Amino acid sequence: MDTLDRRLLNEFQQDFPLVARPYAAVAERLGVDEAEVLDRLARLSRGGMVSRVGAVFRPHAVGGSTLAALAVPPDELERIAALVSSYCEVNHNYQREHRLNLWFVVTAPSAEAVQAVLADIAARTDLDVLDLPLVEHFHIDLGFDLKWS
Amino acid sequence: MELSDRDLSLVAALADGLALVDRPYRVIGDAVGLTEDEVIARIAAMKEAGIIRRFGVIVRHHELGFRANAMAVWDIPDHQVSELGRLLGDAPEVTLCYRRPRRLPDWPFNLFCMIHGRDRDAVEAAIKALAERHGLSHHRHAVLFSTRRFKQTGARYGRRSAAE
Incomplete structure (x- = not known):
């Protein structure tokens, strides 16, 4: 580069x-x-350095979204992570170091559609889905300064 | 700003970003039945209205060497959380900052910050600096480092039929 x-x-x-x-x-x-x-x-x-040239939308300005988490038994993580990722409404899906070890963002055209995805995931995994919708956002998104030095 | 069906189609068509061709707005227009000028005007209007928060090159942190990321969360009394959120949201170390509901007893935290760094030490140092600067050390908190990324794409706000 x-x-x-x-x-x-x-x-x-x-x-x-x-x-x-x-x-x-x-x-x-x-x-x-x-x-x-x-x-x-x-x-x-x-090379994956650029995701796209495009828009970041203000949360909830168009459609609905939420951050959700699951406490997945470690030996099930691979399978359940793949299941969660398979939804086109899931745009981020990460393993994190916590009892709640799988964190994902669901974005859909409406709040009802978001809830339907969470309900579907709960039913298919037999796990409780922690639903943490945004209450207030604080950051003014100016992009990410790559601080090359 | 009221979004028309045409706008929602445009939002959906934007999900994958601009095509890498000389007239990308015309490509989008052709897909949703707008002229190039109309596409440009609608994007400008959505930016103006704050519906589009940012329009430009969207980079992937991990691929650019920012390999560590953590979600730092705090349990802040409700009467303080907005003010503290604004301070943390303005901090240079913070990529995203949100207030979300607690879900007791499983989840006692209501303030969420995403922090990216070149490595784990850098992220831990940034969180420590933030906590010291804003007097957060007496609030209950947790740091959830990401250990694996299973999926990362742009949000699909648009109607499925229009987005796919």
């Missing part, structure tokens, strides 16, 4: 150009051509 990659990753996390040719606008700011920006973003996406 060179300086140009780093600038692409760090300087365009917000206010991506809303013009017909946004990558050309990015290229102009970086002093390269559009094809170079597209090539680099494609490579960074293939």
Whole structure:
């Protein structure tokens, strides 16, 4: 990864150009051509460093979401994690160091649809699902400063 | 801002991000029946209304060398939690900060911060610094390091038929 990659990753996390040719606008700011920006973003996406160029929505502005947790018996973790991940409404799913060892985020077009997914997971795993919907959010999302130094 | 069905289709079409082609807004427009100019105007309006919180390159921390992440949680008295949440939400160490309900007896915590770092030591140091700076040490707390990522994708807000 060179300086140009780093600038692409760090300087365009917000206010991506809303013009017909946004990558050309990015290229102009970086002093390269559009094809170079597209090539680099494609490579960074293939490498997994870039998830996407897109939108982060304010929670609950469109649809519903919640953070949920399960206390999974350790020898069942693999199977149940795969089951949870198989829902298209589950967009994050992590093992964490706690008795409640599987944590996932459910996002769906409505609060009812979120609850339906939780109920389905509870029924299929025979585990209690801890439902921790957002009450208040505090962070102003300016992206993630990669602090390269 | 009231979201139209067309807007919800646009939200769904945005789930995978912009195509890496010269006219990405036109690609989205073609998928949802809007012109390129309309797509750009609707995204700008959703940003303006705060529905889109951020629009740009979305990076993956882990792949960029920020391999450790923890969810740090505290049990803060209800009358203090909003004020403390705002302070922690502004802290440079914190990636996300939310208030969520307690679920007694299983879960006594109501303030959640996500903290990313290059390694576990860096994350622990950041949490210690936060706790000292904001006088959190006398509140009950827990740190849940992530040990495995099973899935990480963008949120699917859109209607399933439109999103897939």
